[in-house]
Amino acid sequence: MTIYKITLKDAAVILWKRKFSFSGRSSRKEFWLGVAALWLSYYAVFSILYAIFLFFIAGVSRTALNGAVLADAFLVLYLVTGLTVFFVSAALNARRLHDIGKSGWWQLISLIPLLGGLVLFIWLLRPSDGDNQYGPEDYYSSILNE
Numbered sequence: 001m002t003i004y005k006i007t008l009k010d011a012a013v014i015l016w017k018r019k020f021s022f023s024g025r026s027s028r029k030e031f032w033l034g035v036a037a038l039w040l041s042y043y044a045v046f047s048i049l050y051a052i053f054l055f056f057i058a059g060v061s062r063t064a065l066n067g068a069v070l071a072d073a074f075l076v077l078y079l080v081t082g083l084t085v086f087f088v089s090a091a092l093n094a095r096r097l098h099d100i101g102k103s104g105w106w107q108l109i110s111l112i113p114l115l116g117g118l119v120l121f122i123w124l125l126r127p128s129d130g131d132n133q134y135g136p137e138d139y140y141s142s143i144l145n146e
Contacts, residue, residue, distance in 0.1 A: 006027070006029050006030055006033065007033075008036060010030075010033075011029075011030050011033030011034045011037055012033075012034070012041075012128070014026075014030060014034065015034040015037050015038060015088070015092065018091070018095070019087075019088045020087060020091055021095070022090075022091050022094045022095070022104055023095075023098075023134070024095055024098065024134065024135055025095055025096075025098045025135050025137075026092060026098075026099055026126075027097035027128055028096070028099070028100055028124075028125070028126070028127060028128065031092060031095075031096040034092050038085060038089060038092070038099070039049075040044065042081065042085045043095075046078070046081060049051035049074065049077050049078065050074075050140055053070065053074045056070055057070055068106035092106065093107045093120075094107060095130050096124055097124075098135070099128050099129070099130075099134070100123060100124065100126045100127075100128065101129045101132045101133070101134075106120070106123070107120060
């Protein structure tokens with residue numbers, strides 16, 4: 001097994017370059033650093049949106065219509081952000097499952113209450129299986145140099 005010196009910055013670059021790609025692989029380290037980068041990005045975007053919302057809501061007259069329009073706009077932006085995180089996370093999970101030789105569809109096992117999420121979590125902790133049908137184990141340099 002090859003040890004890769006991947007940083008949080010590298011994982012973030014790989015994550016956003018392959019944000020909607022369900023093909024290929026993600027090593028254990030790339031996956032967990034990618035999860036950290038994804039959630040840090042999500043909370044940063046959400047915090048900025050919320051700050052903007054609070055800034056504008058403070059300046060909006062107290063009529064129900066203005067407040068409702070602003071709340072609806074915030075809700076739409078929040079939903080778009082949430083859906084983006086959902087699909088990027090699903091793609092990252094699929095690539096991690098590919099790294100251990102499983103189909104990305106196996107992430108649906110998490111829909112089984114309690115047990116499914118635990119099984120998926122244990123799989124995500126497993127080390128890479130070496131070269132497999134989803135690609136070679138050594139693929140970082142080609143992604144980072146694109």
